Structures are given as structure tokens and as C-alpha cells.
Ligand SMILES: CC(C)(COP(=O)(O)OP(=O)(O)OC[C@H]1O[C@@H](n2cnc3c(N)ncnc32)[C@H](O)[C@@H]1OP(=O)(O)O)[C@@H](O)C(=O)NCCC(=O)NCCS
């Protein structure tokens with residue numbers, strides 16, 4: 290296991306165990322990871338599902354879930370409290386009937402448990418698409434004061450190398466303001482993982498080598514980010530080689546402070562970010578840890594449906610570490 294998790298596990302063991310909700314308890318990867326997290330006394334899993342189904346799967350997999358809480362939305366004793374709180378949070382935009390229906394969905398139900406402080410964080414997405422996983426969080430948990438949009442980063446790890454890639458999960462067509470905010474939030478996230486943030490704003494152009502609405506959007510984002518936080522080490526627009534290879538940076542952007550040694554890479558669109566992280570993972574042999582959602586009031590994280598049990602385990606550790 291990479292260094293990223295050694296300190297993180299130590300600090301989790303020193304604190305009260307965080308309750309992490311797993312809405313997909315009948316997924317084998319989720320249940321195995323939850324059992325391991327409980328056994329190692331790192332988090333207190335809250336498994337959402339029918340009690341008999343979850344127990345049967347645990348038996349079949351031969352995993353111990355005795356210390357995990359199992360909660361079934363259909364028999365939850367405080368369900369009415371959740372319904373009322375959901376209607377309030379949605380500012381009356383849902384009827385009681387709709388709320389009762391929506392909250393039978395494991396992701397909505399689990400997200401409400403987090404919102405009402407009955408749990409501390411949530412990990413889902415092994416069996417649900419990103420939109421089905423994060424929509425409840427966007428509607429219920431919402432973004433922190435001062436953050437207008439949540440975004441999803443990956444920590445890309447290979448041996449001693451660690452980089453932050455953003456946004457790889459949420460914002461399909463970010464504006465300049467969005468990109469600036471993603472850069473600022475990603476710098477914060479980088480620091481949490483001991484990555485010194487040197488931010489490259491990526492494009493297909495370096496310092497005006499091409500001109501288009503897309504390149505202008507990135508140039509404007511650099512300007513906005515610098516205005517918002519003058520202490521940021523950020524530059525662009527850069528092609529990836531300029532951001533990453535010192536000899537290329539010396540040729541294409543000799544006057545930039547990012548001298549081909551960027552650590553945080555902000556992609557210009559979700560297409561670029563999502564494709565970029567998967568290529569780095571699958572062709573480059575990097576471990577992709579995430580996506581870690583940043584900017585929300587409470588930690589909710591989405592898995593890739595291609596995740597392994599180990600990915601679930603690690604994202605749950607990160608989610609617990611994000612609890613404030
Ligand atoms: C994230 C996503 C699901 C939101 O889409 P959506 O639910 O259609 O969004 P809507 O515009 O209907 O907004 C729903 C709510 O979420 C909020 N919201 C939408 N995007 C948001 C964002 N990036 N940050 C914070 N809140 C957001 C809206 O303000 C709205 O809140 P409200 O209902 O309280 O007014 C959508 O942008 C998406 O599918 N993104 C791509 C996800 C993906 O497939 N990624 C690749 C794999 S990881």
C-alpha cells in the first residue's frame with residue numbers, strides 16, 4: 290500500500306471511528322472492503338440494504354460483518370424524520386409522496402443519513418453511475434460556503450510519484466470561473482495529500498501557440514485564479530508536455546514559473562480529464578485514487594464502476610479522513 294495511506298490510517302486509529310455509509314452493501318467489493326475496514330478498526334461501516342440479503346452475501350463471501358451496522362430504508366424507524374428533512378432541504382420542491390419514494394433509493398437514503406449527522410460520510414458508485422451517485426449529494430449536502438461547484442480529483446500514484454488530476458468526474462463543460470475554482474480547490478486537496486501544489490492549466494496550446502475560444506477560456510481561468518489567490522503557483526495555458534517535461538517547458542514556455550514540474554493538472558473539460566486519468570492509470574501504470582469530491586459540506590465520494598475491493602477500501606479511508 291502506498292505511503293499515501295500509512296499516515297492516514299494512523300490518524301484514523303487515533304480518532305473516534307467515523308461512520309461511513311455504503312449504499313451498495315450487496316456488491317461483493319463493497320462488502321469485503323467494509324468488513325476489512327471494520328476489522329482493522331479504521332471506520333464504522335453503515336451498510337444499506339435488506340438485512341437478510343447483506344448477511345447472506347457476507348456468509349457466501351465468508352467475511353465478518355458482525356460489527357457493521359445494517360440499515361434497510363424500508364424498515365428504518367426514523368424514516369418519517371428523513372422525509373420531512375428532505376422536503377425542507379429541497380425547499381418544498383418535492384411532495385411528501387415523492388420524498389417517500391425517492392428516499393427508498395439507497396443513495397438518497399444514505400446521503401440523508403450524512404446530512405442529518407447520523408453518519409459522517411458516504412462511499413458509493415461501484416454499481417451506480419456517477420450521476421446517480423453524486424446527484425443526491427449535490428441536492429442535499431450541497432457545496433461549502435464560498436464554493437459554487439463541486440469537482441472530482443484523482444490522486445495519481447506510481448511509486449514515489451504523486452500528482453493531482455482535476456476535474457475528472459463532474460463538470461462537463463467548465464467555464465473560466467469554474468476552472469479557476471477547480472484549480473484553487475485542487476491546490477487545497479493536493480496539500481491534504483502532501484503534494485506541493487504547482488498548478489498547470491492544460492490545453493492543446495502553449496502560451497498562445499493556438500488561438501480559439503477553448504484556449505481563451507483557459508487563459509482567462511489562470512487570470513481569475515491568480516486574482517482570487519495571489520499565492521497560487523499556477524500557469525497556462527499549457528500542453529501536457531510543457532507542464533510535465535522540463536526540457537519541453539524550456540523551449541515552449543521559458544518564462545513560466547512552472548518549469549515542467551507541475552504537480553496539479555487542471556484539464557479544460559471533463560472529456561479531457563476523464564480520458565486523461567484513465568489513460569494514465571491503464572497505460573501509464575499509475576494507481577488512480579478517487580475520484581475525491583471537493584468543495585462539499587460533508588464527504589461523499591464516488592467510485593468508478595471498474596473499481597476493485599482495494600479501491601473501495603482506500604476511498605473509504607479518504608472519506609473518513611475528510612470528515613471535519
Ligand atoms: C454532476 C451531474 C450529475 C449533475 O447533473 P444534474 O443532476 O443533471 O444537474 P442539474 O443541473 O439538474 O442540478 C441538480 C442539482 O445539482 C446542483 N449541481 C449541478 N452540478 C453541480 C456541481 N458541479 N456542483 C455543485 N452542485 C451542482 C444544481 O445546482 C442542482 O441543485 P438544486 O436541485 O438544489 O437546484 C452532471 O453534471 C453529470 O452527469 N456530470 C458528469 C458525471 C459523469 O458521468 N462523470 C464521468 C464519470 S466519473
Ligand SMILES: CC(=O)OP(=O)(O)O
Nearest residue numbers: 458580592593594595
Ligand atoms: C470516475 C469514473 O470514470 O467512473 P465510472 O468509470 O464509473 O464512469
